[in-house]
Amino acid sequence: MTMLEKRTPIPVEEAVARCMAHAHKLPVITVPLADSLGYYTAEAITATYDIPMFDKSPYDGYAVRSVDTIGASGDNRISFRTVDHIGAGAVSSHAVQQNEAVRIMTGAPIPEGADAVVMLEQTVETEEGFTVRKSFKSGENIAVQGEECKAGELVLPAGTLITAGVQAVLATFSYSTVPVRRKPSVALIATGTELAAIDEPLTPGKIRNSNGPMIAGQLAELRIKAATYEVTADDYDHLLALIKEALQTHDIIITTGGVSVGDYDYMPDIYKALEADVLFNKVAMRPGSVTTVASLENQLLFGLSGNPSACYSGFELFAKPVIKKLMGATNCYSPVIEAELTEDFLKANPFTRFIRAELDVINRTVKPAGFNKSNAVVAIAKSNSMIMLPGGTRGFQAGDKVQVIITKLTDVASW
Amino acid sequence: MTMLEKRTPIPVEEAVARCMAHAHKLPVITVPLADSLGYYTAEAITATYDIPMFDKSPYDGYAVRSVDTIGASGDNRISFRTVDHIGAGAVSSHAVQQNEAVRIMTGAPIPEGADAVVMLEQTVETEEGFTVRKSFKSGENIAVQGEECKAGELVLPAGTLITAGVQAVLATFSYSTVPVRRKPSVALIATGTELAAIDEPLTPGKIRNSNGPMIAGQLAELRIKAATYEVTADDYDHLLALIKEALQTHDIIITTGGVSVGDYDYMPDIYKALEADVLFNKVAMRPGSVTTVASLENQLLFGLSGNPSACYSGFELFAKPVIKKLMGATNCYSPVIEAELTEDFLKANPFTRFIRAELDVINRTVKPAGFNKSNAVVAIAKSNSMIMLPGGTRGFQAGDKVQVIITKLTDVASW
Numbered sequence: 140m141t142m143l144e145k146r147t148p149i150p151v152e153e154a155v156a157r158c159m160a161h162a163h164k165l166p167v168i169t170v171p172l173a174d175s176l177g178y179y180t181a182e183a184i185t186a187t188y189d190i191p192m193f194d195k196s197p198y199d200g201y202a203v204r205s206v207d208t209i210g211a212s213g214d215n216r217i218s219f220r221t222v223d224h225i226g227a228g229a230v231s232s233h234a235v236q237q238n239e240a241v242r243i244m245t246g247a248p249i250p251e252g253a254d255a256v257v258m259l260e261q262t263v264e265t266e267e268g269f270t271v272r273k274s275f276k277s278g279e280n281i282a283v284q285g286e287e288c289k290a291g292e293l294v295l296p297a298g299t300l301i302t303a304g305v306q307a308v309l310a311t312f313s314y315s316t317v318p319v320r321r322k323p324s325v326a327l328i329a330t331g332t333e334l335a336a337i338d339e340p341l342t343p344g345k346i347r348n349s350n351g352p353m354i355a356g357q358l359a360e361l362r363i364k365a366a367t368y369e370v371t372a373d374d375y376d377h378l379l380a381l382i383k384e385a386l387q388t389h390d391i392i393i394t395t396g397g398v399s400v401g402d403y404d405y406m407p408d409i410y411k412a413l414e415a416d417v418l419f420n421k422v423a424m425r426p427g428s429v430t431t432v433a434s435l436e437n438q439l440l441f442g443l444s445g446n447p448s449a450c451y452s453g454f455e456l457f458a459k460p461v462i463k464k465l466m467g468a469t470n471c472y473s474p475v476i477e478a479e480l481t482e483d484f485l486k487a488n489p490f491t492r493f494i495r496a497e498l499d500v501i502n503r504t505v506k507p508a509g510f511n512k513s514n515a516v517v518a519i520a521k522s523n524s525m526i527m528l529p530g531g532t533r534g535f536q537a538g539d540k541v542q543v544i545i546t547k548l549t550d551v552a553s554w
Numbered sequence: 555m556t557m558l559e560k561r562t563p564i565p566v567e568e569a570v571a572r573c574m575a576h577a578h579k580l581p582v583i584t585v586p587l588a589d590s591l592g593y594y595t596a597e598a599i600t601a602t603y604d605i606p607m608f609d610k611s612p613y614d615g616y617a618v619r620s621v622d623t624i625g626a627s628g629d630n631r632i633s634f635r636t637v638d639h640i641g642a643g644a645v646s647s648h649a650v651q652q653n654e655a656v657r658i659m660t661g662a663p664i665p666e667g668a669d670a671v672v673m674l675e676q677t678v679e680t681e682e683g684f685t686v687r688k689s690f691k692s693g694e695n696i697a698v699q700g701e702e703c704k705a706g707e708l709v710l711p712a713g714t715l716i717t718a719g720v721q722a723v724l725a726t727f728s729y730s731t732v733p734v735r736r737k738p739s740v741a742l743i744a745t746g747t748e749l750a751a752i753d754e755p756l757t758p759g760k761i762r763n764s765n766g767p768m769i770a771g772q773l774a775e776l777r778i779k780a781a782t783y784e785v786t787a788d789d790y791d792h793l794l795a796l797i798k799e800a801l802q803t804h805d806i807i808i809t810t811g812g813v814s815v816g817d818y819d820y821m822p823d824i825y826k827a828l829e830a831d832v833l834f835n836k837v838a839m840r841p842g843s844v845t846t847v848a849s850l851e852n853q854l855l856f857g858l859s860g861n862p863s864a865c866y867s868g869f870e871l872f873a874k875p876v877i878k879k880l881m882g883a884t885n886c887y888s889p890v891i892e893a894e895l896t897e898d899f900l901k902a903n904p905f906t907r908f909i910r911a912e913l914d915v916i917n918r919t920v921k922p923a924g925f926n927k928s929n930a931v932v933a934i935a936k937s938n939s940m941i942m943l944p945g946g947t948r949g950f951q952a953g954d955k956v957q958v959i960i961t962k963l964t965d966v967a968s969w
Contacts, residue, residue, distance in 0.1 A: 227746055248759045346607060360718055373642075401659040500915065
């Protein structure tokens with residue numbers, strides 16, 4: 140039997156810091172604009188031309204010389220003659236002369252000579268054109284070249300998450316491909332003799348492997364497709380061989396289970412055999428205090444707990460910010476807000492406690508998302524956040540203000 | 555020249571309601587568990603067995619009969635003899651007798667006869683077993699069958715967004731495939747003679763098609779891959795043919811541009827030619843008042859404005875909740891919270907105004923995300939929300955409380 144290994148717990152913040160110190164940005168690649176969602180910009184995006192690129196009409200109307208409208212009123216309508224007619228995408232070859240007008244559609248460039256646009260609604264049609272009943276200022280109803288941004292201006296810094304809005308900006312500046320840092324390649328190995336894969340029979344003593352699909356899902360939420368290895372029984376030689384194989388091709392190896400000090404917990408020995416640098420193997424937190432992270436040159440091994448709640452939290456706390464940093468994100472951490480606890484949570488613990496929770500962001504209240512032992516799984520599904528209770532000797536009561544990490548913010552309220 | 559069509563604006567809420575009234579849930583299909591992220595459950599998920607499935611040990615330790623520990627103390631250590639040794643996934647064939655113990659690892663089923671678990675840390679090893687210095691209650695350190703949830707219990711209602719946590723629950727209950735409603739098939743057609751596709755030269759008067767990539771991105775944020783059609787010049791016959799073609803195979807047709815009353819705005823005529831039921835063609839909002847939605851049996855046509863900010867907002871307000879409803883979501887709308895405006899916004903407008911904004915969810919403050927005319931694009935990229943200012947005669951000042959629709963909540967704060 141293995142001797143009971145003595146481990147020294149470190150604070151969660153220190154554990155996160157150690158992971159992040161070993162996370163180095165991955166190389167820059169280019170991806171097609173259409174595939175860029177979820178990556179982070181690897182370079183600052185600078186305006187390559189003014190936006191708008193040219194003075195243009197924001198309305199359907201007529202381009203005129205403002206000087207020709209001076210003195211117009213209800214009693215003194217001034218007439219204009221339409222000499223050309225352009226839609227967006229067209230350029231009038233006509234330079235506008237006295238009391239001439241070019242009919243112009245939204246988005247079309249202002250013709251030479253014109254310095255104002257009369258909206259359609261502001262005109263009364265005549266046989267050869269229209270009349271106006273008010274004067275127009277120079278520049279009126281014109282979207283001026285560069286008014287939104289000027290060529291050379293920094294638009295978005297490197298490390299910006301590419302969202303639909305960012306894709307619109309990239310398209311605007313003609314990025315058909317986008318420089319990003321590649322996503323880490325992640326291997327996922329669920330361990331435990333008790334685990335039955337989804338298509339295996341559930342014989343006595345067995346449970347479903349839920350950690351594997353869950354971590355694959357957490358990776359998929361970051362738009363990363365995990366390389367999922369077979370569910371692995373607690374067998375040192377087989378597990379070591381599998382991890383060595385995974386290390387051939389992956390940046391990150393995530394294992395679930397096997398990190399504790401039990402008789403069949405082989406991960407500690409495997410880190411030794413790999414001569415990996417164990418960054419920590421005990422964190423002052425519940426659940427998941429046995430969470431272990433080890434590094435091997437530029438590769439990281441996340442040894443998550445086999446308990447679903449601990450496994451989920453371990454990924455959110457340690458793996459997620461590391462993955463974002465590898466991808467070049469500027470902001471790697473999930474948002475944290477203060478909210479009011481609506482239920483007592485009286486069980487004190489010397490360690491920081493993370494509780495899968497339901498945050499009501501509107502009312503700034505929060506409560507545990509159900510049964511919350513470390514082996515709980517349903518509460519994970521019902522949670523959109525994690526309450527973070529500092530360790531200490533006291534419990535917490537309804538009405539206390541607590542810190543909450545937002546893990547999701549979908550479907551929390553209706554409009 | 556086209557007559558200036560008179561349109562009657564309807565309130566935003568009414569426009570949303572009309573869209574939603576025409577959104578019918580799509581058929582149920584099954585997808586592999588690994589591909590289910592982002593779908594919504596089509597059926598309620600009911601526990602198919604108790605969780606835990608059997609009484610199990612939450613710790614590494616020894617299963618004993620609690621009755622045998624009565625009277626144990628520091629001065630009166632009681633001895634136990636280890637008669638079997640099981641890991642998780644194994645079942646002991648040994649029924650525990652007086653002062654016997656089965657060495658048991660986390661997750662393993664409690665052997666017959668035993669009713670408490672002594673943690674490894676609570677023992678002192680002896681030659682044939684160990685001693686304890688405290689008594690244990692019946693049930694101590696046992697995760698009881700069904701304590702998290704009982705067979706038959708409703709775990710997650712139909713219409714739940716499938717997240718990583720939900721995937722863990724589905725795996726737990728042996729769902730190798732998941733009943734979901736299929737995603738809508740969406741065709742995306744950007745119109746406008748002024749638009750240059752990303753790989754075309756930018757000749758005078760042309761601008762990049764940014765709406766196409768943006769809407770494709772907004773769909774990709776919902777994990778829907780748009781069928782992107784060629785950028786289309788303002789040509790009635792060609793556009794009509796293209797839309798007819800798209801209607802052969804898609805549930806939703808999203809067009810950008812061409813919905814106003816300009817000379818080259820052909821969408822109104824196209825809805826007529828298709829004999830589509832125009833749900834509205836004028837919404838009392840800025841930007842995007844010309845946003846038009848039409849229905850055709852079970853298909854919907856979203857005619858979004860060609861102005862990027864209006865286009866973005868139109869998708870968020872009308873298309874997004876419809877798509878969620880088609881997929882069977884219970885909560886179709888983005889969360890709305892109240893926040894304090896940190897900048898004046900003095901321009902009054904009779905219509906509801908939507909402003910791409912930066913929400914600081916921690917401090918509950920919000921401000922416009924930059925230059926915010928309807929043709930602005932950079933502010934979309936910088937936004938995580940939209941301020942929703944009611945129409946009226948007054949502007950808004952710093953310090954005013956305003957309603958904010960959360961569109962994104964990534965990267966807003968650090969932990």
